[in-house]
Amino acid sequence: MTHAVKKPHQRWALTGLAALSLLGSAACAASPTPSPGAGGGAGGDAANAAEPTSGAGGEAGYTDGMFSATGSYQTPGGEESIGVTVTLESGIVSDVQTEPMPSNGTTELYQGKFSSGIREQIVGTPLDDLSVDKVSGSSLTSGGFRTAIEQIKTEAAQ
Amino acid sequence: MSPAGWSGQFSFDAIGTSWRIDTPGELPPEIRDDVEDVIRDYDAVYSRFRSDSRIAVLASGGGEVNLPPSGEALGTLYRTLHRLTRGGMSPLVGGPLEHLGYDAGYSFTPQGPPMPAAAWDESFQWLGTTIRSRRPVTLDVGAAGKGQLVDLVSEYLHRAGHPHHTVDAGGDMRHCGPDTLRIALEHPYAPDTAIGVVDLRDRALCASASNRRRWADGLHHVLDATTGHCVDTVVATWVLADDALVADALATALFLAPPEVLLTEFDFDYVRISSEGQALYSSSLAGALF
Numbered sequence: 001m002t003h004a005v006k007k008p009h010q011r012w013a014l015t016g017l018a019a020l021s022l023l024g025s026a027a028c029a030a031s032p033t034p035s036p037g038a039g040g041g042a043g044g045d046a047a048n049a050a051e052p053t054s055g056a057g058g059e060a061g062y063t064d065g066m067f068s069a070t071g072s073y074q075t076p077g078g079e080e081s082i083g084v085t086v087t088l089e090s091g092i093v094s095d096v097q098t099e100p101m102p103s104n105g106t107t108e109l110y111q112g113k114f115s116s117g118i119r120e121q122i123v124g125t126p127l128d129d130l131s132v133d134k135v136s137g138s139s140l141t142s143g144g145f146r147t148a149i150e151q152i153k154t155e156a157a158q
Numbered sequence: 159m160s161p162a163g164w165s166g167q168f169s170f171d172a173i174g175t176s177w178r179i180d181t182p183g184e185l186p187p188e189i190r191d192d193v194e195d196v197i198r199d200y201d202a203v204y205s206r207f208r209s210d211s212r213i214a215v216l217a218s219g220g221g222e223v224n225l226p227p228s229g230e231a232l233g234t235l236y237r238t239l240h241r242l243t244r245g246g247m248s249p250l251v252g253g254p255l256e257h258l259g260y261d262a263g264y265s266f267t268p269q270g271p272p273m274p275a276a277a278w279d280e281s282f283q284w285l286g287t288t289i290r291s292r293r294p295v296t297l298d299v300g301a302a303g304k305g306q307l308v309d310l311v312s313e314y315l316h317r318a319g320h321p322h323h324t325v326d327a328g329g330d331m332r333h334c335g336p337d338t339l340r341i342a343l344e345h346p347y348a349p350d351t352a353i354g355v356v357d358l359r360d361r362a363l364c365a366s367a368s369n370r371r372r373w374a375d376g377l378h379h380v381l382d383a384t385t386g387h388c389v390d391t392v393v394a395t396w397v398l399a400d401d402a403l404v405a406d407a408l409a410t411a412l413f414l415a416p417p418e419v420l421l422t423e424f425d426f427d428y429v430r431i432s433s434e435g436q437a438l439y440s441s442s443l444a445g446a447l448f
Contacts (some may be wrong), residue, residue: 058262066405119437123448124351133357135345136329136365136396 064088070101094120163337164196172197173205173304173330182322182335191317196314200307201349206252206300207262213289213297217252226231231387231403232299233284238423239411240278245384246414247407250275250282258377268377269415272386300379302338305364305406308332311401325402331404332362343446345415346394346431353437354447362402367394380413383446389413391433398427398443 068085080101087095095118125136168182168190177192179185190191197317205211225232239247254275259266278284283291288298302326311325312325312332318368322335333339337361342352346367356363368378368389396413397407404424411420412430422427427440429447437447 042421114381116441117439117444119439119447121435122345122353122431122437124345124348124353125349125448127342127344129348131340131350132342132352133339134324134326134329134331135342135352136331137342137349137352137367137394139345149240 025078062088089120164264164374166331168193170194171296173201173307173327175304177328178324180324180326181315181320182326185320189315189320191232193311197307198311199304200228200310201227203229204297204303206256206296209262213348216289216291217296218392220293220295223289225287225289227287229287229289229308229364230307232302233286233289235407236402237301237398239285239407239420241242241269242419242423243411243414245278246382247411248275248278248280248383249284250295251301251381251383252298254381254383255298255299255379256296257386258381258388260377260379264410272381272388274386275383293325295433302403302407304328304330305362305402305404306361308402308406330362330364330402330406331358333358334360343396343429346433352448353431354443356398356446357395358398361398361400362405363396363398364405364409365394365396366406366413368392368413382414392430393433394429394431396429399425 066085066087068083070081070083072079072081082101085095164180164182166184168177168181168185170177172194177197185193189364201208201211203212206213206217208214212223212225216223232250236247237330238250246369252275253307254273255261257273260370263344265375269326275326276293276295280441282295283290306325308325308330309414312323312334315321315323315325315332324331324333324335324339330343331341338357341356341358341363343354343356343365345351345353350447357394368380369412378388380390380392392413395409398413399408405426408424408426408428412428417430417440427443429439429443430435
């Protein structure tokens with residue numbers, strides 16, 4: 001059942017992914033603890049952290065910066081690669097970018113489809129500063145629901 | 159806030175949300191009436207908030223209900239997502255929602271601890287445009303119904319000779335036309351800000367969020383049907399897909415299954431915000447977030 005010859009490549013890719021999730025969980029575990037000297041504590045807005053922490057790494061012991069690696073794996077159409085770039089800020093993964101490197105059409109389709117990114121903390125920009133046609137989000141949905149809730153609040157206050 | 163060069167704008171309230179249809183020119187009154195009829199007809203079939211809706215008979219003792227032609231696609235999609243979410247997403251979630259207080263009378267008073275939805279087993283069948291249930295069930299198609307209604311309105315406008323339009327039902331929208339729209343993604347915790355901007359052209363964009371429609375003790379309307387508990391690990395999702403039915407349903411499914419699982423059977427782009435403020439997004443939207 002097993003195809004031992006192909007395994008090393010697959011294992012490489014799997015190890016790469018496992019390392020990423022380890023980084024993620026280490027960062028999560030560390031974040032509630034305020035790091036020494038960091039004013040707002042480690043739970044703050046990582047994406048908004050303007051100054052790089054000089055001590056870097058934080059409790060997790062990782063050095064801040066961008067790290068790239070390429071993983072390869074076997075497909076029925078031959079060996080394929082995908083690049084992964086991880087950005088660490090204060091020991092926390094603040095960004096993950098994947099770069100598809102397909103060498104055939106089928107792989108291109110699948111890598112494009114499953115390639116994704118992570119932003120550790122969302123950042124808001126005032127709507128007034130944006131030139132957009134429409135807004136999509138929760139405050140616009142279900143007027144009936146909100147009307148009913150408001151009514152209940154009013155009744156409850158009487 | 160309207161697409162460049164389009165002067166037609168038709169706004170109205172229906173099924174508890176604000177609708178807005180943009181077109182290159184004004185829609186004639188009879189077309190507007192027909193649009194409202196499309197929505198009224200749909201609501202008359204599926205609303206669980208109306209005792210006279212067609213599905214209401216299922217709640218009072220089970221039985222058989224015949225749906226309009228669009229019911230087949232709705233049932234097929236629910237069945238697929240029920241499987242991919244391991245039962246987490248189900249049209250039978252109406253029972254647990256009522257139980258938690260999101261009922262026809264908007265009581266918002268939980269009747270007890272969360273309870274799972276009725277299982278989608280052999281006692282409940284949704285085949286083609288026919289639903290049969292051997293026991294009383296409260297159907298809730300809220301996870302996909304609004305999207306399908308957006309599609310039905312869009313299809314009606316095509317048939318009526320208005321192929322270029324944006325149909326927007328409270329932020330769930332479908333665009334058909336030559337010009338790309340820029341859509342801000344509203345910050346789930348700061349509604350006067352946006353977390354990014356996506357381009358929309360000849361596609362649908364639907365959003366789902368758990369943090370605004372809340373009542374007692376932080377209860378909200380996105381439930382895991384297998385437990386009846388509110389899903390609290392995800393706060394907001396957006397999905398771009400070819401039609402609004404799929405986009406709307408996947409926006410809810412992303413609360414209940416990882417994107418990779420849904421991507422095995424659907425083509426879509428997404429942004430998913432966790433309760434910790436982390437954003438997961440498809441690579442083609444890498445430039446969309448700030």
